[in-house]
Amino acid sequence: MKSIAKIQSTLGKLVRSTLYACAAVAVLSGNAAAAAKVRIGVVGSLSDASIYIAEAKGYFKDEGIDAEIIRFPNSAQMIAPIGAGQLDVAVGATSAGLYNSIGRGIDIKVVADKGSMPPGHGYVPLLVRKDLVDSGAFKSLKDLKGLRVGSQSPGGSALSLLNEALKKGGVPYKDVKISYMGHSQLAAALQNKALDAAMVTEPNATRAVQTGTVVRFSPQADQIYPSQQVAVVLYRGAFARQEAATATKVMRAYIRATRDYNDALVNGKLTGKNSDEIISILSKSTNEKDPSIYKVATAHGCHPDGMVNVASMKHDYEFFKEQGLITTPVDIDKVVDMSFARAVVNELGPYKPK
Missing domain, CATH: 3.40.190.10 (Periplasmic binding protein-like II)
Structure with missing residues (x-):
């Protein structure tokens, strides 16, 4: 009789274990479905x-x-x-x-x-060729007149930002020559003097400044067009x-x-x-794989x-x-x-x- 009792006990444990396992699977399956x-x-x-x-x-x-x-x-x-x-x-x-x-x-x-771009977050700055600044050819936003200025795309928000910069300098929008190209291409075009100035999104802006060929012009984007x-x-x-x-x-x-x-x-x-x-x-996760750039670039x-x-x-x-x-x-x-x-x-x- 003891052996039968042991067998029954063992079977009971197996049944309970199986039921618990099935319940767990059901819960997991339910969560997955949910x-x-x-x-x-x-x-x-x-x-x-x-x-x-x-x-x-x-x-x-x-x-x-x-x-x-x-x-x-x-x-x-x-x-x-x-x-x-x-x-x-x-x-x-x-x-x-x-x-x-x-x-x-x-x-x-x-x-x-x-x-x-709330205060301190001008992450689409106006970059100007350093040689233009050093020579005195570019001293203020009014000197944008007649320049070759780059932006990312026709109808992009950077154009409205550029327009605000031009208004602060008293320059009509039609008095600049706008070229469109990708973020990294804008920085390269400044360095090879194909452009005179550009609205460049971070981290490309910081990388361009680090070459020593361009400067981040003040006032910054968050001051030109707050928020x-x-x-x-x-x-x-x-x-x-x-x-x-x-x-x-x-x-x-x-x-x-x-x-x-x-x-x-x-x-x-x-x-x-x-x-x-x-x-x-x-x-x-992002396109920028260099961790060091994050601490120096202006954050959005x-x-x-x-x-x-x-x-x-x-x-x-x-x-x-x-x-x-x-x-x-x-x-x-x-x-x-x-x-x-x-x-x-x-x-x-x-x-x-x-």
Whole structure:
């Protein structure tokens, strides 16, 4: 009888173990099924920081988000995929191209800040050839008149920034010769004297200054055009409307990461207490692989509560209209939807620096 009892006990343990194992598998399977797949487009720039931080620190996973981060050569190439439902979240420049896409019926919402220029964060500086400054040919913004000036793209936010610089110098926009090329090409064109000045985004600006052939001209970009909204986070319209709970979870992860980024900043540089961790993430994830550049380059601003500078977007939109770059009018107030960011801030509370 004892042997039968032992066998029954052993069988009971096996059954219980099997049931526990099945339950565990069921729970794991349930969690896997519950994870929401979200496709996020990035360009690998430094201002994609919050997305990379959220991924590296597990903030998307904390929200039950299976984030698929997809690299694109530039933000313009994300417009068709997000319009076709192949992306849920994207990054974008506040450009004429973005507004024209929305005007054509691409269903996109601007939902959060990605890159802006609050005080100390002029990360798209005006660079001028050092020989022009040393010779006295360039002393102030009024000396931009007649110069060959470079910018990244027709209808980009840097053009509106350039226009503000010209206005401060009393120079009509038509009185400069503008050439368009990529960020790194702008710096190279300054060094070989194909350009006289350019609006160059970090970290390319710092690398150009380090060659000794160009100077970062004062006033800085954040003084020329305070708090310009340069880049934003975009949601596919249907994602925002039909998957609002998931969209809020994505925003919660994003804002947590953005606050980590802000905690790493001191006077516009990534030199704060957790900056080494942030730099490690960015040097592995972005196009800039040299960790040393992060502590000396001017860091982009990104509002820790995700808020977008709508007034800046409207200002730039009007400039684009004046230049004939807007093909179909749009209402900026209807383009921007900060409800997701506000919902998260209501839950987490306003940002408080650590």
